[in-house]
Amino acid sequence: MVSASDVDRLFLQAVLSRGVMSSKLAQLLWEKSIEAVNSSNDDLKLKYSNDKQSWDAFVAKINRSLDKLQLEFRALHDELTGKEMYAIVNRKDDEIAQMATDYTPAEITFFKAVVEQIILAPHEAYSVSSIAALRELTAAKITITKAQAEVVLASFVAKGWLLKSKRGRYSLSTRALLELIPYLKSSYPDDIIECTICMDILTRGIACFTPNCTVRMHLHCFNTFRKRNNGCPSCGNDWPRDVRDKKLVPVGEEAAKEGDDRRRHVRLAEGEGSDEEEEEEPLTQDSPPKKAARGKGKQRAAEREDSMDAEDDDESQSTQPTQSTQRTRRSTRR
Structure with a gap:
């Protein structure tokens, strides 16, 4: 017999069939689930309420x-539109593993390698070119051909895991961010950044x-903040009214x-300074100064980069290459 608990079941079935959805659509599905259960049992008088507390x-x-399935109906604001989006996501330690139903282990490894290059992109670009993405096949020793990788990349885009711009650069989609937030925060604590206003992860803004000001915003x-405030919430400098003003620095x-994708960037693991990837084009003394590191480990990352810069200065004066000249570091905004 139909009971009140069937509302939850109908709602979950509807959500699973749709993937990522807006808050408005999710609440509409909840309303329709209540109506369907009420119509199947005249004794039930369940009521729908569209206030935030009830939702x-x-x-x-x-x-x-x-919870017992290690799943979660999670919300995240779309970085471009600001709309609240929902999806049922995996809560396991390695959210990458949830893709195993659609992809082979090699393809999952490829996706993971592309995600790393997106997160470690210099200048807080949080994107990677198709050429750099395909280079991961060799760098990560992935056993699929270039032609297969191109098909898989197209599949990642078609299924909503990655976004591909008109410039041919790949970035993380809302679905990927929803699924991978715990993974990204645990794997790249010093490399991800958060919006100063909403505190959500930020890859576009x-x-x-x-x-050296650490303020970043979607x-x-x-647009919301600037209506009531004239300047930066941290340093206090006056900001332009229009987000398109070239005075503001883009994130994303x-x-x-040009040239960012010529070398492969590898995260510097704690205590593993000698195990970094080789650079194809090492940074030199002529490289412009870097801004302060972002993310959770701002101070630690900044100190690490300053130390490496000092090493590079010493090495550039030597005619004999040493082991340290083969190091690469995570590039930050210059």
């Missing part, structure tokens, strides 16, 4: 049901133009510069 309580109830957060694909 949050329903989401909490859904997540209690999903703007940065304060003041050197475009929609900037627009920050990518």
